[in-house]
Amino acid sequence: MAKWDLAIRAALIAACLAVAGCGQTMGIAGTTGGNTTNSAGAVAGFTTFPDMPMPVAGDIDVERTLIFGTGESWFGRLVINTPHNTGDMFTFYREGLPGFGWQEVTSVRAATSVLTYVRAERVATIQIQARTIRGSEVSVTVSPHGAPASTPSGTIQPRMPVETIR
Numbered sequence: 001m002a003k004w005d006l007a008i009r010a011a012l013i014a015a016c017l018a019v020a021g022c023g024q025t026m027g028i029a030g031t032t033g034g035n036t037t038n039s040a041g042a043v044a045g046f047t048t049f050p051d052m053p054m055p056v057a058g059d060i061d062v063e064r065t066l067i068f069g070t071g072e073s074w075f076g077r078l079v080i081n082t083p084h085n086t087g088d089m090f091t092f093y094r095e096g097l098p099g100f101g102w103q104e105v106t107s108v109r110a111a112t113s114v115l116t117y118v119r120a121e122r123v124a125t126i127q128i129q130a131r132t133i134r135g136s137e138v139s140v141t142v143s144p145h146g147a148p149a150s151t152p153s154g155t156i157q158p159r160m161p162v163e164t165i166r
Contacts, residue, residue: 049074051119052140053096055089058082061137075122075142083135086113089128093138097124121145 048054051072061079068076082089090113098104102117102124113128127139 055082078140080138086136089136
């Protein structure tokens with residue numbers, strides 16, 4: 001009986017490891033010189049995304065990440081799984097983004113925290129939520145900043161006709 005118990009345990013451990021290895025992630029490359037570390041143990045990195053701080057020990061979820069462009073003109077969605085808790089990640093981005101030239105528009109600290117920043121002609125929205133087992137998931141969405149439609153005189157016009165409800 002003990003042999004079967006040991007065999008079942010070994011099979012369960014092997015199955016768990018096989019399932020855990022199925023997730024497609026890519027580690028965030030180490031950074032070099034000029035970086036600062038905060039209380040979350042995260043480093044403001046310049047490797048893949050030179051205009052965005054990147055947490056240490058994070059993994060990019062390649063199945064959920066969609067990036068267009070390179071350098072400081074990239075846009076799309078970047079999903080990072082990190083071992084740091086949501087509070088530390090919120091503080092990391094809130095303190096780190098201004099150093100990269102981003103200006104805060106608004107932020108909400110909640111079960112799913114949301115930070116919104118602008119920089120030049122782009123807008124960044126960062127959503128931070130707890131992962132099921134440990135750490136947090138950070139979803140960074142960057143898109144071009146759309147200016148409101150205006151007339152030559154400078155008055156702002158609605159993009160869609162406004163109807164009166166009766």
